[in-house]
Amino acid sequence: MRAEASAVVTGLGASLRVGACQTPEILGDVEGALRCVEEFAGRADADLLLFPECFLQGYLVEERHVREHAVGLGSARFAGVLRRLARIEQTLVFGVIEESGGRYFNSAVVVSRGELVGVYRKTHLVPGEALFTKGEEYPTFVLRGVRFGVNICFDTRFPEAAAPIAAQGARLLLVPAQNMMPRAAALDWKERHHAIRAERARETGMWLVSADVTGERDETRVGWGPTSVMDPQGVVVGRVPVGVAGVVVGSVPCE
Template sequence: MRIGIVQLTSGEDIVGNLALAKDKIREAAGRGARLIVLPEAASQSFDSGRLDTQAQDLDGTYATGLRELAGELGVTVVAGMFRPADTVERDGKTLHRVSNTALVTGPGIHLGYDKIHTFDAFDYRESDTVRPGTELVTFEVEGVTVGVAICYDIRFPGQFRDLARAGAQVIVVPTSWADGPEKLYQWRTLTAARALDSTSWIVAAGQARPGGQELAGQSSGPTGIGHSCVVGPTGRREAEAGYEPEIIVCDLDPAEVDKARKSLPVL
């Protein structure tokens, strides 16, 4: 199965972000990718204003725009977006929370996975503005079962093992990872560890680092560190991007999963 990873930098405007996503999806599809994964927050970047003001359901213009394009190209697209969720009170304020969703769309499929583990760490509280999800999601592409996780989920090995037990041979991970001391080291370690935990292919699509290589290593909010990657079921890194916007196209062999699970039956 040929996959494409679109590493980009989304901005504050959902209309402009949709146009950017479409352009890059076309490029990845033109290189033969059948499953194309975009980052978390592809519809609107973190730290660019209130997420609830542009949040849309799966029948909104962002999701349907990607569905129409995926149908035209005959590909399956996974892309991060935000959906209206609920209203909560926090410190005397009324907050309209969203769901942090990975849209999965293409011929015969149009659904969303809502991020289960919100990023309440490093002095950041995603749960104040994002309602945690509760359900695992898998889907099929060319006879291969694909599981979905989002960013901070990657610190929770049980979710990846559960996806593998549900049949996932590939797990896609849209991400908007924070930069800072040891953050790239952690990212590389965690993606390899989750591949080994689940004996699955990990396809992680991250936001490019705002400011690129020049600001690499400096602390930031969860706006991207780049380094999208493909990790095989034995933990070997097969492809990795840098800090800048980039597209990766890579062939995955599902037989490698069967081989790994036979020799390393951790599940």
């Protein structure tokens, strides 16, 4: 699976280089998802790579798919995933359908050199996500002097999802998303995502980096992203072109 486009947004001084990966939609194929991670990791000059929502197993909120593919983060299955990722130098943030205590979560994990650093569980669920349990915490993490947190897709509609992360001194908000939509809705939302995310950036003073899928699922659904880097003023300073699998790398200042 070859990334077809790349872009670099330069910064001054010490910084964290964050790569936002716009990928094809991969459904029910963990091996394919891991190959995709390896492909991007092999070509992106970044300290951290961000992948879309539910990326590991694919975002399909149907009971059969969720039950079959959900994984416990302490399970042997997920340990195998971590072993596979151990040789990747970049810190990775990617979406996972998580099972814990008989409940399912739309989660994003932070992984470094094959070690699970932490997890964020989506706190604002769309009506179609009734199979999931909403999360309640807003953990933050530090890499190369930059504190960051995660909101997942629909979370960005709500100021109260970004605010607790900024309150912990975070400079960066990562947004794994998955906007494979019916064609009419995809057209309607094509640029609206940026307007909403710009509000969160300006409110909090954080950089915002998002990663999404692109391409067509079938004749009715299409994914147009966006996958982009946004500065604290809400200005999009770099993005992957619509309809193209690729990565944009932005530099977030450490101070």
